[in-house]
Amino acid sequence: xxxxxxxxxxxxxxxxxxxxxxxxxxxxxxxxxxxxxxxxxxxxxxxxxxxxxxxxxxxxxxxxxxxxxxxxxxxxxxxxxxxxxxxxxxxxxxxxxxxxxxxxxxxxxxxxxxxxxxxxxxxxxxxxxxxxxxxxxxxxxxxxxxxxxxxxxxxxxxxxxxxxxxxxxxxxxxxxxxxxxxxxxxxxxxxxxxxxxxxxxxxxxxxxxxxxxxxxxxxxxxxxxxxxxxxxxxxxxxxxxxxxxxxxxxxxxxxxxxxxxxxxxxxxxxxxxxxxxxxxxxxxxxxxxxxxxxxxxxxxxxxxxxxxxxxxxxxxxxxxxxxxxxxxxxxxxxxxxxxxxxxxxxxxxxxxxxxxxxxxxxxxxxxxxxxxxxxxxxxxxxxxxxxxxxxxxxxxxxxxxxxxxxxxxxxxxxxxxxxxxxxxxxxxxxxxxxxxxxxxxxxxxxxxxxxxxxxxxxxxxxxxxxxxxxxxxxxxxxxxxxxxxxxxxxxxxxxxx
Numbered sequence: 001x002x003x004x005x006x007x008x009x010x011x012x013x014x015x016x017x018x019x020x021x022x023x024x025x026x027x028x029x030x031x032x033x034x035x036x037x038x039x040x041x042x043x044x045x046x047x048x049x050x051x052x053x054x055x056x057x058x059x060x061x062x063x064x065x066x067x068x069x070x071x072x073x074x075x076x077x078x079x080x081x082x083x084x085x086x087x088x089x090x091x092x093x094x095x096x097x098x099x100x101x102x103x104x105x106x107x108x109x110x111x112x113x114x115x116x117x118x119x120x121x122x123x124x125x126x127x128x129x130x131x132x133x134x135x136x137x138x139x140x141x142x143x144x145x146x147x148x149x150x151x152x153x154x155x156x157x158x159x160x161x162x163x164x165x166x167x168x169x170x171x172x173x174x175x176x177x178x179x180x181x182x183x184x185x186x187x188x189x190x191x192x193x194x195x196x197x198x199x200x201x202x203x204x205x206x207x208x209x210x211x212x213x214x215x216x217x218x219x220x221x222x223x224x225x226x227x228x229x230x231x232x233x234x235x236x237x238x239x240x241x242x243x244x245x246x247x248x249x250x251x252x253x254x255x256x257x258x259x260x261x262x263x264x265x266x267x268x269x270x271x272x273x274x275x276x277x278x279x280x281x282x283x284x285x286x287x288x289x290x291x292x293x294x295x296x297x298x299x300x301x302x303x304x305x306x307x308x309x310x311x312x313x314x315x316x317x318x319x320x321x322x323x324x325x326x327x328x329x330x331x332x333x334x335x336x337x338x339x340x341x342x343x344x345x346x347x348x349x350x351x352x353x354x355x356x357x358x359x360x361x362x363x364x365x366x367x368x369x370x371x372x373x374x375x376x377x378x379x380x381x382x383x384x385x386x387x388x389x390x391x392x393x394x395x396x397x398x399x400x401x402x403x404x405x406x407x408x409x410x411x412x413x414x415x416x417x418x419x420x421x422x423x424x425x426x427x428x429x430x431x432x433x434x435x436x437x438x439x440x441x442x443x444x445x446x447x448x449x450x451x452x453x454x455x456x457x458x459x460x461x462x463x464x465x466x467x468x469x470x471x472x473x474x475x476x477x478x479x480x481x482x483x484x485x486x487x488x489x490x491x492x493x494x495x496x497x
Contacts (some may be wrong), residue, residue: 012041012089020081023073031058031068041088044096046112050242066315067275075244082205083245083337086183090157098155103241106366108335108378113158114151114365115340115351118144118171120164124189126224129286138164138343141171143360147341148179150365157182162351167192176204185210187249190235191228198238210247211235215259216268233272240273248277253293261306266314276317279307283394284423285352287415291426297434301435301441302386325390333392334377335369346412349377353393353400353408354416373407391429393419397427 022030038051057064101111119138159182166172166186183206190211201207213218215230239246248269250260263441282293304323332338333350340348346356347368358368383396399421
């Protein structure tokens with residue numbers, strides 16, 4: 001970093017400290033000041049889009065604005081300052097500048113975050129969890145240091161930690177302490193978070209636990225083990241009482257999808273202190289996996305609608321890893337927006353894609369990003385013109401199989417091929433059925449039904465910013481590769497008329 005950049009970062013850090021002083025007053029007028037400054041600070045199209053969406057919701061007093069008020073008034077001041085500093089100064093500004101320089105070097109815009117699974121060891125044994133397929137002892141800390149340093153050289157300051165159970169890994173706190181300039185979101189079962197751990201998380205300031213559950217007590221204990229739900233509730237209480245910033249994570253199956261997307265469930269988790277939430281639909285990954293927990297096309301559509309209703313009506317933000325594909329222009333894997341490093345050091349295109357050609361032990365991240373495997377992913381994205389079907393192996397299993405074959409990728413655990421050989425025919429049929437369901441349930445009518453035209457318009461603006469950043473839209477790239485799909489054509493005709 002040159003002298004000019006260092007001086008600018010120094011000035012920005014002073015400004016962020018001033019913003020934190022403003023935040024601690026906790027008034028709505030203070031938030032208007034922060035939004036105004038934020039609009040001027042970053043030139044990153046993705047962050048500008050996020051600020052634009054936040055500003056719109058603030059101006060209409062959207063129910064989600066309960067969260068920033070909670071952030072200003074209830075989150076521990078050290079956590080607040082650390083998260084704001086690392087996300088704004090490091091990720092949105094410093095990271096953006098680094099990523100632009102790296103783009104000139106490697107020929108494409110680098111990822112903005114990565115997922116790290118330092119261990120697959122876990123104190124639970126949840127039915128259907130892919131982590132049980134791995135038997136590695138976990139990553140040595142020196143390898144993790146290497147992975148994080150290379151990530152920073154790409155401009156990455158946001159790390160998602162998964163597993164296994166991350167708090168089972170003996171070096172987890174050391175990693176947080178050694179990287180105070182990064183934000184770590186940690187997917188955890190929550191059972192190892194006691195009062196002392198909650199206090200340590202607040203002391204660190206750069207850790208956001210995302211606690212996994214399956215619904216209320218019956219559903220959670222049925223899949224995770226008797227007594228787990230009560231332990232999760234205690235963990236949330238400890239975190240909330242200590243002023244930590246934390247989230248929840250839910251795996252939606254055909255047996256719990258209505259419960260976990262209900263108003264009552266979201267109200268319950270909001271009252272527990274959760275700041276936001278992630279939804280993942282169950283997918284059959286790993287040795288001995290089964291499709292019997294997967295959502296039906298109708299349930300996936302139901303979940304898509306319910307998530308948007310919750311975002312409209314509730315004081316908490318929720319995101320859907322699969323069904324929000326239209327918000328992020330399709331699949332984000334393959335280094336387009338993120339990559340995954342597993343507990344053996346394999347550099348995988350996605351946390352759910354257990355194939356690799358490179359390992360952090362003897363390759364760099366840049367080498368992996370430019371490997372035939374990762375390039376094959378990016379060259380084929382979007383896997384469908386309809387971005388509501390974003391996933392390679394769930395929504396485009398035939399293309400997924402092609403990628404694995406042409407890149408000569410190797411499975412990273414026994415049973416990885418099952419997603420192609422065992423489940424491929426089922427997944428391809430399910431994808432066709434979901435495409436048919438989507439064609440019969442017009443999104444334009446859906447948006448009008450929810451009175452969400454403003455949010456839809458904002459999404460279109462986001463896609464314009466994505467095009468500026470990546471140099472193309474989903475449709476541009478897909479049309480270059482072949483004929484448009486019927487669903488997309490119908491939507492174009494509706495827009496034109």
